[in-house]
Amino acid sequence: MRIPPFALERFQSIHEHQVEINLTESGVEPLDVGELLGAEGTDLLLDQPLAYTQSNGTPELRAAIAATLPGVTDAEVLVANGGAEANFVTCWRLIEPGDEVVVMQPNYGQAHGLAEGFGAIVRPWPLREERSGPAPRWAPDLDELRALVTDRTKLIAVCNPNNPTGTRLTEAEVAGVCEIADRHGVWVLSDEIYRGSERDGVETPSAWRRTERVVVTGGLSKAYGLPGLRIGWAIAARDVAADLWCRRDYTTIAPSALSDRLARHALAPPRRTALLERTRRMIAANFPIVGAWLGAHAGKLAWVPPEAGAIGFVRYAHDIGSTALADRLRQTEGVLVVPGDHFSLDGWLRIGYGGRAASLREGLARLDRVLAELPLAAAPSPAGS
Ligand SMILES: Cc1ncc(COP(=O)(O)O)c(C=O)c1O
Missing domain, CATH: 3.40.640.10 (Type I PLP-dependent aspartate aminotransferase-like (Major domain))
Structure with a gap:
């Protein structure tokens, strides 16, 4: 049996611990053991x-x-x-x-x-x-x-x-x-x-x-x-x-x-309820950061606002393939995002926004610097058309 490489998982596992800012996580900032155990402490x-x-x-x-x-x-x-x-x-x-x-x-x-x-x-x-x-x-x-x-x-x-x-x-x-x-x-x-x-x-x-x-x-x-x-x-x-x-x-x-x-x-x-609330709180807190960033790039970047999860799938109008863009961002700015190629949709990036707000802001600012150097190919067009 020959199994195709799982490009998304391999890409993340190679790079996520090497970069300064990891925006590939699809969940929110994980809890540590102490936070999960709370008052009961490690005795448990x-x-x-x-x-x-x-x-x-x-x-x-x-x-x-x-x-x-x-x-x-x-x-x-x-x-x-x-x-x-x-x-x-x-x-x-x-x-x-x-x-x-x-x-x-x-x-x-x-x-x-x-x-x-x-x-x-x-x-x-x-x-x-x-x-x-x-x-x-x-x-x-x-x-x-x-x-x-x-x-x-x-x-x-x-x-x-x-x-x-x-x-x-x-x-x-x-x-x-x-x-x-x-x-x-x-x-x-x-x-x-x-x-x-x-x-x-x-x-x-x-x-x-x-x-x-x-x-x-x-x-x-x-x-x-x-x-x-x-x-x-x-x-x-x-x-x-x-x-x-x-x-x-x-x-x-x-x-x-x-x-x-x-x-x-x-x-x-x-x-269980508290953990789900924590997740939703973190998503709610960071969602406007991505929204404002996209608003500042209208006509060049767009998303369908996600309903769930800490992930945004962002379409860009710049003249570069998604793997090349993700590689350039990682190599020049130390920021990791998932290229749309890993989902068979070039022209998109998956941005995880569930982490710390300061890192998210900084990561998006660095992505701005890379995008500013790139010519536009076309206005973003609807996927699947
Ligand atoms: C849809 C989906 N299913 C399963 C998984 C794997 O989950 P786990 O880390 O619990 O193995 C992921 C991880 O990104 C996922 O996005």
Whole structure:
């Protein structure tokens, strides 16, 4: 099996700890252990045996994860090492050579790369920048999805809220995706790792239980600000969750005992609410910084204001490819952003704005310096057109 390189992840891991200002993070500034433990302090950790834990996650942690969606039982939850492992075992379980896999586009590249690696044919389902409605958004086209799904389709992979655009599907759109899948006996993988980080506080509608064949993945890395815990999950019907667990015995066996313990602490109800509020507060505080910066460059830079997550997908009108622009910014100014090329959309940059305000301001000012040296190619034009 040949697997395509995961360009986004590799680019970040090579450069993010080398640059002065990292604007590639898609989550907010992470908590440290002391901040997460709060008044209870480190005592909570001292008697935690550094043993193997139950390999699909402790019953307490699975119950806490189950409580994040209505009607989930803990037997339907598999704890994984990050959302990444949850997505991996799901794709491994569902995708076989020759299958067709419909993948929302743009998207975090994992499902796309794995589908290719497992020998499937990928059919991109594009979101398009739409400016005609009351508020601009990255809109899906369900008719287009209907046309893409055939009897050869095995899986539809969506990311909701979406990375990199921060767009959120509506209730009707989520229902529509699941109805189309159901009609063809197709699986839905709904990566909902950004759910809970909505700017307006209205939680993204989940795909959970809208069809029998659905796996919802999530984790603590984005909406909860705890990526270093490496705790993610897959939620699926009991027999499927059992299959995923079986696969996981071959990958990493169990989550780290310390992480399982800290994750239980994070998801205890009042703390869970407080963590999500912290994330939304940080996003709300920094959003106007990017908004004002874009306002000062009208006609040259534009975005569809993201609804969730700490990421903005910014279109530029300058005459340079996105990888070359990101490289130049990194080499000359020590600032890291993700090139749109990593989402198969050149002419765009993904800017993470969930970090410290001062770094964000400085990073954008340095990006200004680089852009000022570049000629304009054209006025920014809508994506997907
Ligand atoms: C949509 C999406 N899913 C999964 C992941 C991986 O999450 P984790 O760090 O929990 O493995 C990411 C990370 O950026 C992501 O954007």
